[in-house]
Amino acid sequence: MEQLLTRERILTAVGFLLLLSGWQILSMNMHEIILASPVQTISALWNMLGTSYFNEHFLITLKRISVGILLGGVGGFILGLAGGLSSDIKCLLEPLRWLIMSVPPVIVVVLAMLRFGMGSTMAIFIVSVMVAPTVYINTARGIEMVDKNLVEVSHLYKFNALMLIKDVYIPAIVGPLSAAVVMVTCQGARVVVMAELLGANDGIGYALGVTRSNLEIPQLFAWVLTSLAIVAVFEFILFKPVQNYFLRWKVCSR
Numbered sequence: 001m002e003q004l005l006t007r008e009r010i011l012t013a014v015g016f017l018l019l020l021s022g023w024q025i026l027s028m029n030m031h032e033i034i035l036a037s038p039v040q041t042i043s044a045l046w047n048m049l050g051t052s053y054f055n056e057h058f059l060i061t062l063k064r065i066s067v068g069i070l071l072g073g074v075g076g077f078i079l080g081l082a083g084g085l086s087s088d089i090k091c092l093l094e095p096l097r098w099l100i101m102s103v104p105p106v107i108v109v110v111l112a113m114l115r116f117g118m119g120s121t122m123a124i125f126i127v128s129v130m131v132a133p134t135v136y137i138n139t140a141r142g143i144e145m146v147d148k149n150l151v152e153v154s155h156l157y158k159f160n161a162l163m164l165i166k167d168v169y170i171p172a173i174v175g176p177l178s179a180a181v182v183m184v185t186c187q188g189a190r191v192v193v194m195a196e197l198l199g200a201n202d203g204i205g206y207a208l209g210v211t212r213s214n215l216e217i218p219q220l221f222a223w224v225l226t227s228l229a230i231v232a233v234f235e236f237i238l239f240k241p242v243q244n245y246f247l248r249w250k251v252c253s254r
Contacts, residue, residue: 036218044218045225053207054226061192061204062230064120068127069188069234073181075128076135081165083136084143093136101133105191106198113199123195123203130191131184138180142173178239185234193227
C-alpha cells in the first residue's frame, strides 16, 4: 500500500514538472506580452502577496466561491436525495435540471447581472445555480444504485428515515458524490472569476480585467495562479481528507 502511494506521488510530481516545463518552453517561444514565464509569474505573485489590494480581492472571491458552492452543494444534495428516493420527484425536477445544465454559463451571468446587479449576490447566485445540478445528478444516481436487498434488511431492523439515509444511502453515494464535489469546486471557481470579470468591481476576476487592460501580463498570470490555488486548497486540503475517511475501506483492501 505504501509503495502504491509513493508511486502515485512520484507520478503526480512528474506530471507537474512536465506541465511546468511545457509552460516554460512555450513562454520562451512567445512574446512576453502573450505569455509570461513561470519565473515572471511567481515573482509577480510574490510581490502581490500581503498587499491590501491582493488581500481584498482574494478574500472576496474566496468568500463567493465558498458560499456559492455550499449553497449549491447542499441544495443539490437535498434534491438528489429526494429524486433518488422518489421517481416522481425526479421526473418533476428533470426539465429544470436539463435547462440549467444546457444554458451556457455566460447567459446565466448576464441574467443574474440584470436581476441582482454587480456584486457578491450575483456571483453567489450564479455559482449555486451552476453547481447544484452536478451534485443533484451524482446524489440521485448514487441513491438509485444502492442494493435493494440492503434496504430491505434495514427495514427488517426497523431503521427510521434518518438512520436509513445516514447508515445506508450516504455511505453508498460517497464515491460518486466526492467526484461531483471536485467537479463543482473547479466549476464554481471558474464561474465566479468569469462573473467578476464580466460584471463586478472587485474580486480576482475584476483584478484580471484590470491587469489585462494595463497589459500587465505577469500579474495577470499571477492572479490565474491564485485562482488555481483556491481550487487546490478546497480539493486537496478540505475535500480529499473527507473522501479518504469515507472511502478508507477501499484503501485498506488494496
